[in-house]
Amino acid sequence: MAEAAACNAAGIPEATDASEATSPAEVTGESDGTAEGGSGEQEKIVIESNKIERAKFEFPYTSRVLTAVNVHADSESDSEVLGILEENAEVTVERNIEGWEQFSFDGKTGYVLKKYLIPDQYVAMNNQFLESPVDISWIDPSKPMIALTFDDGPKAEVTNRILDSIQNNGGHVTFFMQGSRVVGENNDCVKRMVELGCELGNHTYTHNYLDSIALDDIRTVIRECDYMVEETVKAAPTVFRPPGGNRTAEINAKVGELGLPMIIWSVDTLDYSTKDPDNTIKVVLEQAKDGDIVLMHDTYAETATAAEYLIPALQEKGFQLVTVSEMAKAKGYDMVPGSEVYNMRG
Numbered sequence: 610m611a612e613a614a615a616c617n618a619a620g621i622p623e624a625t626d627a628s629e630a631t632s633p634a635e636v637t638g639e640s641d642g643t644a645e646g647g648s649g650e651q652e653k654i655v656i657e658s659n660k661i662e663r664a665k666f667e668f669p670y671t672s673r674v675l676t677a678v679n680v681h682a683d684s685e686s687d688s689e690v691l692g693i694l695e696e697n698a699e700v701t702v703e704r705n706i707e708g709w710e711q712f713s714f715d716g717k718t719g720y721v722l723k724k725y726l727i728p729d730q731y732v733a734m735n736n737q738f739l740e741s742p743v744d745i746s747w748i749d750p751s752k753p754m755i756a757l758t759f760d761d762g763p764k765a766e767v768t769n770r771i772l773d774s775i776q777n778n779g780g781h782v783t784f785f786m787q788g789s790r791v792v793g794e795n796n797d798c799v800k801r802m803v804e805l806g807c808e809l810g811n812h813t814y815t816h817n818y819l820d821s822i823a824l825d826d827i828r829t830v831i832r833e834c835d836y837m838v839e840e841t842v843k844a845a846p847t848v849f850r851p852p853g854g855n856r857t858a859e860i861n862a863k864v865g866e867l868g869l870p871m872i873i874w875s876v877d878t879l880d881y882s883t884k885d886p887d888n889t890i891k892v893v894l895e896q897a898k899d900g901d902i903v904l905m906h907d908t909y910a911e912t913a914t915a916a917e918y919l920i921p922a923l924q925e926k927g928f929q930l931v932t933v934s935e936m937a938k939a940k941g942y943d944m945v946p947g948s949e950v951y952n953m954r955g
């Protein structure tokens with residue numbers, strides 16, 4: 610699996626560098642401005658295509674800690690720190706105050722930002738891609754199209770360059786994200802993806818290789834990513850790519866039970882290996898044809914450099930840059946849950 614090399618080199622370790630979530634001392638200092646009654650510093654995002662309200666859970670409910678977090682004495686990031694909740698610890702949430710979940714902690718009342726506590730009952734409300742509305746009115750199905758995909762991010766300094774290019778040149782791309790990276794400044798990248806019509810993709814919580822975890826844990830690592838994204842933009846990812854492309858018939862079946870196909874790729878730029886923008890550009894221009902799915906990684910500056918060239922260049926060559934779901938819809942390609950999708954060539 611070619612992508613495995615990239616991910617070993619840059620996946621999990623890098624997942625920490627933009628993430629306050631890995632440092633208990635800092636995690637609740639983050640104001641992501643997205644939870645109910647958040648800081649208000651973020652623009653309100655209206656997502657027309659995802660107006661499905663998540664079911665409201667009745668208090669009290671059980672939640673699990675996604676990553677080690679500080680427990681605060683009040684629903685404010687600068688309030689006293691009572692202690693640390695370790696990853697996977699269970700708490701019984703009693704109420705929510707402006708984005709902070711309240712629960713009993715060592716005989717006291719403690720608070721943690723909602724984003725870091727995944728309710729046992731959580732179910733992503735809009736990852737049933739087959740039923741989610743995908744607007745293809747801007748696409749001419751008779752003309753060639755390519756789906757550029759970027760894995761392992763978001764990583765603000767790289768992802769934003771790609772999004773800038775989309776903003777300036779038009780087109781849509783798909784981002785297969787690690788849920789654990791949807792924190793801090795990377796939150797804004799995910800909001801921009803939605804605003805610019807790009808597709809949110811699930812790449813598990815911390816780039817979990819599906820062949821190295823129990824089959825029963827596959828649902829967990831996928832829903833953890835859904836949750837981090839949904840808590841940020843009120844929309845869950847609509848497509849899924851297994852980290853490293855790792856898959857077996859059993860894994861595929863498990864992912865299929867969640868209603869998701871396995872989005873693989875037909876053009877591997879090897880961007881993670883060469884870290885050479887010229888090579889990445891050359892591979893895409895020489896190999897990519899109508900219906901192709903192109904693999905890149907928005908964790909390398911060199912990939913952003915290549916994308917900044919390719920996004921206008923491909924469109925000048927007559928390709929429509931579309932998301933995975935847009936391509937499926939425009940081409941009438943049936944993405945079957947649990948099946949592997951490499952391309953959608955004629």
Ligand SMILES: [Zn+2]
Pocket residue numbers: 612616620760761812816852853
């Ligand atoms: Zn990956």
